[in-house]
Amino acid sequence: xxxxxxxxxxxxxxxxxxxxxxxxxxxxxxxxxxxxxxxxxxxxxxxxxxxxxxxxxxxxxxxxxxxxxxxxxxxxxxxxxxxxxxxxxxxxxxxxxxxxxxxxxxxxxxxxxxxxxxxxxxxxxxxxxxxxxxxxxxxxxxxxxxxxxxxxxxxxxxxxxxxxxxxxxxxxxxxxxxxxxxxxxxxxxxxxxxxxxxxxxxxxxxxxxxxxxxxxxxxxxxxxxxxxxxxxxxxxxxxxxxxxxxxxxxxxxxxxxxxxxxxxxxxxxxxxxxxxxxxxxxxxxxxxxxxxxxxxxxxxxxxxxxxxxxxxxxxxxxxxxxxxxxxxxxxxxxxxxxxxxxxxxxxxxxxxxxxxxxxxxxxxxxxxxxxxxxxxxxxxxxxxxxxxxxxxxxxxxx
Amino acid sequence: xxxxxxxxxxxxxxxxxxxxxxxxxxxxxxxxxxxxxxxxxxxxxxxxxxxxxxxxxxxxxxxxxxxxxxxxxxxxxxxxxxxxxxxxxxxxxxxxxxxxxxxxxxxxxxxxxxxxxxxxxxxxxxxxxxxxxxxxxxxxxxxxxxxxxxxxxxxxxxxxxxxxxxxxxxxxxxxxxxxxxxxxxxxxxxxxxxxxxxxxxxxxxxxxxxxxxxxxxxxxxxxxxxxxxxxxxxxxxxxxxxxxxxxxxxxxxxxxxxxxxxxxxxxxxxxxxxxxxxxxxxxxxxxxxxxxxxxxxxxxxxxxxxxxxxxxxxxxxxxxxxxxxxxxxxxxxxxxxxxxxxxxxxxxxxxxxxxxxxxxxxxxxxxxxxxxxxxxxxxxxxxxxxxxxxxxxxxxxxxxxxxxxxxxxxxxxxxxxxxxxxxxxxxxxxxxxxxxxxxxxxxxxxxxxxxxxxxxxxxxxxxxxxxxxxxxxxxxxxxxxxxxxxxxxxxxxxxxxxxxxxxxxxxxxxxxxxxxxxxxxxxxxxxxxxxxxxxxxxxxxxxxxxxxxxxxxxxxxxxxxxxxxxxxxxx
Numbered sequence: 020x021x022x023x024x025x026x027x028x029x030x031x032x033x034x035x036x037x038x039x040x041x042x043x044x045x046x047x048x049x050x051x052x053x054x055x056x057x058x059x060x061x062x063x064x065x066x067x068x069x070x071x072x073x074x075x076x077x078x079x080x081x082x083x084x085x086x087x088x089x090x091x092x093x094x095x096x097x098x099x100x101x102x103x104x105x106x107x108x109x110x111x112x113x114x115x116x117x118x119x120x121x122x123x124x125x126x127x128x129x130x131x132x133x134x135x136x137x138x139x140x141x142x143x144x145x146x147x148x149x150x151x152x153x154x155x156x157x158x159x160x161x162x163x164x165x166x167x168x169x170x171x172x173x174x175x176x177x178x179x180x181x182x183x184x185x186x187x188x189x190x191x192x193x194x195x196x197x198x199x200x201x202x203x204x205x206x207x208x209x210x211x212x213x214x215x216x217x218x219x220x221x222x223x224x225x226x227x228x229x230x231x232x233x234x235x236x237x238x239x240x241x242x243x244x245x246x247x248x249x250x251x252x253x254x255x256x257x258x259x260x261x262x263x264x265x266x267x268x269x270x271x272x273x274x275x276x277x278x279x280x281x282x283x284x285x286x287x288x289x290x291x292x293x294x295x296x297x298x299x300x301x302x303x304x305x306x307x308x309x310x311x312x313x314x315x316x317x318x319x320x321x322x323x324x325x326x327x328x329x330x331x332x333x334x335x336x337x338x339x340x341x342x343x344x345x346x347x348x349x350x351x352x353x354x355x356x357x358x359x360x361x362x363x364x365x366x367x368x369x370x371x372x373x374x375x376x377x378x379x380x381x382x383x384x385x386x387x388x389x390x391x392x393x394x395x396x397x398x399x400x401x402x403x404x405x406x407x408x409x410x411x412x413x414x415x416x417x
Numbered sequence: 418x419x420x421x422x423x424x425x426x427x428x429x430x431x432x433x434x435x436x437x438x439x440x441x442x443x444x445x446x447x448x449x450x451x452x453x454x455x456x457x458x459x460x461x462x463x464x465x466x467x468x469x470x471x472x473x474x475x476x477x478x479x480x481x482x483x484x485x486x487x488x489x490x491x492x493x494x495x496x497x498x499x500x501x502x503x504x505x506x507x508x509x510x511x512x513x514x515x516x517x518x519x520x521x522x523x524x525x526x527x528x529x530x531x532x533x534x535x536x537x538x539x540x541x542x543x544x545x546x547x548x549x550x551x552x553x554x555x556x557x558x559x560x561x562x563x564x565x566x567x568x569x570x571x572x573x574x575x576x577x578x579x580x581x582x583x584x585x586x587x588x589x590x591x592x593x594x595x596x597x598x599x600x601x602x603x604x605x606x607x608x609x610x611x612x613x614x615x616x617x618x619x620x621x622x623x624x625x626x627x628x629x630x631x632x633x634x635x636x637x638x639x640x641x642x643x644x645x646x647x648x649x650x651x652x653x654x655x656x657x658x659x660x661x662x663x664x665x666x667x668x669x670x671x672x673x674x675x676x677x678x679x680x681x682x683x684x685x686x687x688x689x690x691x692x693x694x695x696x697x698x699x700x701x702x703x704x705x706x707x708x709x710x711x712x713x714x715x716x717x718x719x720x721x722x723x724x725x726x727x728x729x730x731x732x733x734x735x736x737x738x739x740x741x742x743x744x745x746x747x748x749x750x751x752x753x754x755x756x757x758x759x760x761x762x763x764x765x766x767x768x769x770x771x772x773x774x775x776x777x778x779x780x781x782x783x784x785x786x787x788x789x790x791x792x793x794x795x796x797x798x799x800x801x802x803x804x805x806x807x808x809x810x811x812x813x814x815x816x817x818x819x820x821x822x823x824x825x826x827x828x829x830x831x832x833x834x835x836x837x838x839x840x841x842x843x844x845x846x847x848x849x850x851x852x853x854x855x856x857x858x859x860x861x862x863x864x865x866x867x868x869x870x871x872x873x874x875x876x877x878x879x880x881x882x883x884x885x886x887x888x889x890x891x892x893x894x895x896x897x898x899x900x901x902x903x904x905x906x907x908x909x910x911x912x913x914x915x916x917x918x919x920x921x922x923x924x925x926x927x928x929x930x931x932x933x934x935x936x937x938x939x940x941x942x943x944x945x946x947x948x949x950x951x952x953x954x955x956x957x958x959x960x961x962x963x964x965x966x967x968x969x970x971x972x973x974x975x976x977x978x979x980x981x982x983x984x985x986x987x988x
Contacts (some may be wrong), residue, residue, distance in 0.1 A: 057933060062940075063947030072778070089933065096669040103676075103784060103840065107943035114933055201928045203564030209655055261566045264656060272948035278761040300756045300770075301949065374707045414482035416571045416656040 039331040041141035052083035054333030057098035058322075060119035061268050063088020066295050070356045073140035073338055073349065077342050084333045089115070098124050101133050101325045110177075110284075113327035115214065117334040120167060120323045122159030123399045129166055133332055135324040142335065144342035149363035155319050158375025160234060160395040167321035171350055172340040172359030173288040174393050175221055175315035176385065178274070179378030184283045189212045189312045191225045195255055202258040204283045209266030209414070211406040217316060218286045219405050220397055223248045225313050237404055245405065249412070257414055264416040274301050284335065286298035288392060291357015298354040307383050310391050317393025320362055344371035353381030432803030432844050436863070437802065443838055443860055444829060446791040449689075450837025455680035464556070471677035475956055478678070480657035484725035488660040489575040489689060491653070492643030493697075495580035496735070502636060503588040504583070505730030507596075508619045508626075514730070520593065521587040522738045526962045527739065528913070529908055530695030532582055532920030532938050535651040536945055537744020538579045540751070543568045543761050543930070547747035553760035571655050572918040576653040582737040584638045588631065589734070594872070595630035599623065616726070626703065632701075633820065638826040639697060640690045647923040647938070651945050661832040665924075666740055668836045670744040679836060687833040694828070745826040745961060752954030771951040779937070779959045786936040786963060789851070793858035797866040803875045804825070806868070806896055814875075823864045838855050842929060850933045857916035857925035869914045873907035874900075886956045903985060920964050937963060 022408045031133065041047060056078075062068055067089065076085030091097055097118045104113050120128070121383035128134050130275050146154055155169040156162065172324065188197040198205050208215035227246035232240055256263035260282050267273050272297050285306070287293065296302040322341065324334045340346055342368055347360040357380075362371045380386060452458075457468025475481065510516040524533070541548050545562035553559040568575045601623050624863070628635075649659045657663065660682060667679035749890030751757070755766030808814050815823075835857070842853050880894045881903075890898070923938050936958040944953050979985045 062943050063949075065947075065949055065952050068778075069774065075911045087933075088941050090935065090940065092943050106676075158619060260564060261565075264566055264571050265569045267948065268655065269946045269948070272946065275712065275948040275950060276545075281545055281564075300754075301951075302760060303756075411479040411727065414652075414656055415483060 039335070041138040041335055044141075044143055044289070045208075047335055049084060051330070052235070054089060056071065056116045056330045056333040056337055057089050057114060058117045058119070058334075058357055059089040059091055059094075059100075060347040061092070061094055062088065063092065063273050066299070066356055069412055071307075071352060074340065074346060076105055077081040077346070078333075078337055082259060083339070084336050085331075086337060094118065095173065098128060098235070100350045101327065104327055105133060106133075111327045112334045113325055114256060114329075115325050116323050116328040116330045117324055117337060120321055122161065122318070122396060124398065125158050125163075125167055125323060126399045128325075128400050129161065129164075133326055135165045135326050135328055135411060136167075138324065138335055139163065139165040139168035141165070142338050142339040142342060147362045147363060151345050152363065152394075153319060153361055154317065154395065159318070159402070160398045163321065167323040168338040168342065169319040169321050169361040170338070170346075171320040172295040172317065172361050173320060174290055174317040174359065174390055175217060176290050176293075176308040176310055176312075176390075178277065178287050178293045178302070178303050178306055178308050178383075180277060180283060180303055181307045182303070183280075187309055189309065191222050191251060193312075194284070195251060198255050198258045200273075201283070203260055203262070205258075206266055206273070206276070206282055207286055209271055210409045212269060214270040214286060214288055215266065216402050216406055216409075217288060218251075219248065219400040219409060220402060221286070221316055222251060222268050222400070223405070224287050224394055224397070226251055229338070230394075233401055234395065236398050237400040241340075241401075241404060242294060242385075245401075245408070245409050248405070249408075252342070263344065263413060273303065276305065278302055289358055291329060291351070291353045291359075291384045293383035295355070295357045297383055298381075299370065302383075308385055310385065310389075314392035314394045315390075316396060318396050320358070344368075344374070346379070348374055351375070351378060353379070353382075357384060358379065368398035377403060377416055388417035390411045400410070429803070429807035431802065432807050433815075436800045436804050439856075440826060440860055440863060441824060441857060442720060443824060444826065444834055447834030447836075450839075450841040451680045451683045451687075451834060452539065453680075453838070454677050454837075454840070457677075462717055464559060466968050469890060471681040475678035475681040476675075478663070481660075481663070481682075484657045484660045484663050485685065486522070487573050487654065488643050488659075488686070489693060491576045491649075492639060493693060495577045496635065496639040496640045498577070499581045499588055499638065500582040502585050502730050502733035503592055503783035505726045506734050507588065507592055507730075508616055509730055511596075511638065519731075519734050519738065519829075520589070522742070523589060523734065525965060525968070526583070526586045526737065526741050527590055528917040528968055529583075529745075529961050530917070530964055531645065532647045532942050533580045533748075533961045533964075534583050534741050534744070535648040536885050536941065536957050537748055538575075538582060538740050538945065539651055539744075540747045541576070541740050541744045542575065546554075547743065547750075550760050551762050552653075559760060568652060569592070571654045571656055573654055573659070575648055576659070578736075579648050579652040580642045580645075581733065582741050584642065585734060585737045588634065589639060590704050592627060592636040592804030592839065595627055598630060599626040601690075621708060625708065625942075633828075636694050636697070639694060640828045640830055643690050643693060644832050646832060647942060649910075650878055650942060659927060660689070661830065664832050664836070668839075676836075676840075682835045683697075686830050688803060690828075690830050690833075691856050745958075747776075748950075750954075751950040752958055754954075764906070771955050775952055777956040779940075781960060782935055782937055782940055783963060785934060786938075787916075788964075789855060789858060789926075789934070789936065790916040790919035792855055793862045793919045794866065794912050795877070796859050797863040797915055798912060800863060801867045801870055801911070802874075802901070802908075805871060808875075809879075812890060815871075821832050821834070826860045827864055831924045835924055839928045850930060851961050853929040853947040854926055854934045857929045858919045858922055861922060861925065863919045865918050866911045866915040866925055869911035870904075870907060873904055877893065877904060905978060906971070906986065909971035909974055910968075913971040916967045917964045920960070924979045 039047065039050065040225060051216070058071065060071060068090065071088045075088070078084040078086055089097070097115050113318060158167065177187065189196050205220040210216045210219060213403060224233065225400065227233065227244050232244050232415045259293055267276060270287060271400040277285055278301055290308060293302060293306050293308045297304055297306055307370065322338050324331055328334055344362065347362050350356045350358045351360050364375060439454060455471050457466055457470065468565035472919055540546055541893055544565045549557070588699065604622040605618055608622045609615065613621065644661045646661050647664055650664050653659050653662060664679050664682045664686065667682065669677040682817060750764065752771050753769070754764035754769045755768050838857070877900055881899055885895050885899055921934070921938055923942060926934060926936050926939050941956040941960055942954065975986055
């Protein structure tokens with residue numbers, strides 16, 4: 020009897036899964052038609068918002084999927100929503116269908132079994148993804164296991180105004196010297212903002228006695244490994260913009276600061292952001308980008324589907340469309356988004372590969388060769404602890 | 418008389434009860450949803466039982482004592498200065514031409530959503546803001562913006578300034594509405610004939626009566642100033658932020674464990690507001706005692722500091738007007754700006770690019786925002802008119818308790834019960850999207866609609882109804898064919914106020930919609946973190962325009978409808 024019940028519930032379960040089984044793509048397409056996908060993505064950047072709106076138009080046209088961009092001030096808002104729904108026992112029909120997600124949030128959701136999947140590697144367009152050459156199957160050293168699908172490659176660059184700053188500092192030490200000589204002209208988004216934390220990690224990788232330690236979870240070695248970072252900050256912070264008593268809240272806020280002439284340098288996780296911002300008159304025409312001599316952090320942006328999403332099929336259709344050469348090419352077009360592609364040029368049909376090759380990356384975007392070495396992200400445990408420590412040391416200004 | 422008809426109108430008695438349920442139900446539920454997690458209830462791990470861990474987590478957060486202090490400090494200082502400015506302005510300038518002009522300038526600011534005003538102020542006073550651009554480099558010598566911590570300063574001065582600029586007009590207009598009810602002229606004549614100077618007479622005789630009338634609005638301002646999120650997100654410090662912003666951050670953090678300390682913090686916020694209002698209340702008593710002593714002493718000297726205090730009131734009101742209106746103008750310029758670098762006073766080029774990028778989306782969101790505002794206001798209007806008509810039919814006015822219930826949604830910090838409401842709404846399952854947002858808006862719209870409408874409704878000349886009754890008109894007939902049509906102008910004003918309140922709501926929309934309902938206010942604040950002044954300019958202009966046009970309509974429509982009945986325009 021028990022077995023019968025178990026078998027019965029198994030049948031029910033697989034019936035429910037049938038139209039969201041990514042390996043049966045036709046039924047996914049059928050189920051997706053007419054669905055509305057609520058994509059929770061950070062909404063503070065107008066270029067990204069425009070791109071997402073375009074994706075919405077395209078999936079509506081091709082697959083009858085309506086895409087609604089839920090604009091977040093912080094990705095954590097969407098994660099919090101799913102968590103709250105789980106706490107309330109709302110295991111289906113959730114408010115969030117898809118999240119643009121990053122390392123720490125992904126790790127938290129994956130560990131709490133809050134994600135739907137694995138689905139990513141069954142998407143039809145996965146065949147084009149550059150699995151070997153790009154960090155698309157790990158997210159901050161955590162294996163993605165198909166629970167999130169990549170859609171853009173990012174690498175840290177620094178934006179500067181070549182008119183006021185012809186020779187920007189290219190290492191942690193040089194930056195320290197430059198800050199001391201130019202007090203008030205540099206800042207970074209306030210951790211725990213993603214980009215601000217990235218800046219701390221970028222400095223840590225260069226300053227740590229042994230950067231390979233960062234690939235394993237932080238343990239007893241935490242104090243020793245991070246000591247040089249805190250020493251660096253101790254010296255630099257009083258000479259930051261506003262003497263380190265206030266920080267921009269997000270990355271794009273820094274662009275306004277450069278344009279206003281308040282600061283001379285800004286960290287960015289998107290090599291094409293400066294070119295796009297020049298086109299939008301948000302940065303002066305003399306803005307350029309550069310990378311540090313020792314290389315800069317690189318990672319992929321992913322989308323994930325919550326376990327209780329209302330429109331899983333629709334969300335997979337959107338995720339698959341994001342991996343299409345059409346969407347990837349548009350995302351990489353500098354005056355549109357300027358995000359790096361996750362696709363493998365060799366795997367693409369010749370016509371698509373040519374289109375990528377012929378793309379003019381724009382005046383302020385470094386060509387792939389000059390982007391230099393992409394450094395792997397540290398294990399998320401480092402970021403979590405560094406954020407907490409930073410807040411304790413510098414988050415309370417006196 | 419009319420009252421005798423009340424007995425067969427038993428159904429009217431239900432409306433006040435429904436209204437109370439609409440107001441108190443969600444608040445009580447929200448408070449419960451906050452209270453339980455703060456003491457170990459509703460834990461995700463499935464464990465249960467009393468626990469103080471949330472409090473320990475809350476209190477061990479770095480900088481939390483500064484956050485608490487900031488909330489109290491910014492709230493009390495801004496309320497005190499706004500109230501002082503309001504009092505000095507009325508005492509020193511009421512009845513003058515300057516006052517009329519200021520009143521005309523400040524009234525529209527009242528309808529402007531807090532978020533739009535805060536963003537406008539930031540546009541003005543930042544080191545690279547418009548004020549600095551207008552003065553640079555010719556007056557300041559700045560080729561680059563100075564490294565001055567003005568917006569988001571750790572002391573919260575910018576936040577205080579923003580709150581004053583928004584609350585001074587509110588208190589001023591509440592006072593102006595109250596003045597006719599207290600017989601200023603008579604009081605002044607008595608005092609002056611006894612030899613008191615003008616200002617002194619005003620302070621000793623008019624102010625106490627006036628303050629009695631605006632006490633609840635002052636408490637509402639105090640509570641809002643201490644616990645707001647929308648102004649604090651834009652102008653408030655971040656190292657650390659105010660307590661309410663902390664709570665919002667925790668409530669939306671992926672780390673679920675932070676919900677519990679957030680609930681504890683929300684209760685703390687509630688206790689802080691309650692305690693501060695109590696202290697404020699004792700302060701009122703102390704002032705009353707001082708005044709009585711001064712009256713008993715009988716000193717009559719006309720205040721020597723008259724001109725100083727007059728100047729203070731005027732400068733404060735001018736500051737509010739200049740910064741907010743200047744902010745709005747600079748938002749308008751940014752929305753059409755091409756390249757605009759510091760220290761240029763104006764953009765080097767203009768264009769429609771920002772409008773073509775954001776305009777259509779803003780239009781979509783406008784429709785949602787207006788849909789919400791109209792629906793919430795109509796619900797509130799029906800309930801309020803029902804309550805007021807029930808007063809007439811039952812011959813019983815809303816008592817002191819009723820007034821307190823009305824003010825409860827305005828005095829209770831939103832951040833104290835909305836997170837709990839979100840958790841509870843989820844428990845009920847279906848609650849997502851438009852309906853819960855609508856309900857949450859009604860909670861905040863209804864009190865304002867009531868306050869706007871109660872005076873004119875009660876002041877309606879009941880003799881007209883009596884005459885109609887003797888001519889055979891039923892009570893319903895009097896209501897529909899006489900009272901409501903004659904009250905068209907105040908009803909439209911109340912609708913405009915209700916809509917402005919709904920359009921300006923941030924936290925209720927964010928907390929109850931699951932992010933599925935975007936309004937002009939939530940979009941404008943989401944953009945504020947990105948700092949794109951052009952986009953913010955477009956959105957705040959659309960936001961402000963939508964808060965304003967209902968007022969324009971409320972002025973114009975009665976003129977059209979009553980074009981042949983001029984006497985009704987003032988009815």
